[in-house]
Amino acid sequence: MKVPVLDLREQYAGIRSEILSCVEQMLDSSQFILGPAVGALENDLVNYLKVQDTIGVTSGTDALWLALKALDIGPGDKVLTSPFTFFATVSAILNVGAQPVFADIDPLTFNLCPEKTEDVLRADKNHAIKAIVPIHLYGQPAEMNAFVTLGKRYRCAVIEDAAQAIGAQYHEKMVGGMGELGCFSFFPTKNLGSLGDAGLVSTQDSALAAKVRSLRTHGSTEKYFHDQVGSNCRIDTLQAAFLRIMLPHLNGWIAARQRSAQYYDEHLKKYVERVEIPHRIANGTHVFHQYTLRVKGGQRESLRRFLTEMEIGNAIYYPLPCHLQKALKSLAFTKGMFPESERAAEEVLSIPNHPNLTQQQQDYVIDAIKKWTTC
Ligand SMILES: *Cc1c(COP(=O)(O)O)cnc(C)c1O
Secondary structure, three states, X not given: OOEOOOOHHHHOHHHHHXXXXXXXXXXXXXXXXXXXXXXXXXXXHHHHHOOOEEEEEOOHHHHHHHHHHHOOOOOOOEEEEOOXXXXXXXXXXXXXXXXXXXXXXXXOOXXXXXXXXXXXXXXXXXXXEEEEEOEOHHHOOOOHHHHHHHHXXXXXXXXXXXXXXXXXXXXXXXXXXXXXXXXXXXXXXXXXXXXXXXXXXXXXXXXXXXXXXXXXXXXXXXXXXXXXXXXXXXXXXXXXXXXXXXXXXXXXXXXXXXXXXXXXXXXXXXXXXXXXXXXXXXXXXXXOOOEEEEEOOXXXXXXXXXXXXXXXXXXXXXXXXXXXXXXXXXXXXXXXXXXXXXXXXXXXXXXXXXXOOOHHHHHHHHHHHHHHHHX
16 A cells, blocks of 8 residues: 555645635636736735735745845844754754754754743844744644743743644733744645745734835835845745635544544554653644654664565655754864754654545554564
């Protein structure tokens, strides 16, 4: 049996005709750039995320870049984040001219550790760190109460990288609405994915919203008059229209991911000597963008090979932490600086978990892991 990590064709089968008629409407209207679907999607997402404002942008990467720009972060500034994230979190910091600094992760959740974050902030005597960027990795909220408190205490902004966690809640609050700004990605494989690149910035602050909105169109509010230097970061209207079709399905897709995660939990927890199931925080909901195991005893490659042989999709997010990436060589980070991130990079393995996963497929995956643990 083949079990893919994701099955988007199946996921969109039920909305295919809506998507096709949306393309026809777009051809008829010819409003390709910032057409009415953009404002409508932004409004839908204001309601969904319970925030003051949202701005549709080109990608999650640009959402992060725009959030940093809107806070006037640039050369001479530092931004603190986790080394265990997709590289875009870090490249956005570098692309505004700022310098990334890291604090290690909590080994249970894989998310930025608040205590280690405070250690780094405390040591930052000349207050170069202007923002903290926690990532809600794999779909589980970072400890936002702690980061919001740290932000106030050390006068740093907090930007949520919520690319993997749309719909997740922390103390009953939606992710993306707790920091100064939230950044989302609608890359096709994300929990709410478009049919191409797209992203979103969310905020509770109308002044910041206005700034991001202007930055997304070359820093202008009036055509050909530029108050600041931005770029072309507009969400594509067609993608916005597609996302409006998908958004009403998001909660159902999340519920399906949570159900299959629960099923995995129940059947895999007994192999704790070999694989650890995902830890869940007490006051949050995990939307299981990824269902990620920690494979113990240096055995990840063995399990990975075994699953691949059985045609079970699997993936490593991420095999090399950001501080050890070649692109950051000039910053002179070395191995051993963030040991939990380095260990996670060696031990994590994500197994198929998506809205269209059948119980039969899950049983096949569970059975394969069981076989592996006894061989
Ligand atoms: C996907 C992702 C991004 C980047 O989003 P794109 O839309 O691909 O540019 C940023 N951060 C994290 C944590 C992500 O998973």
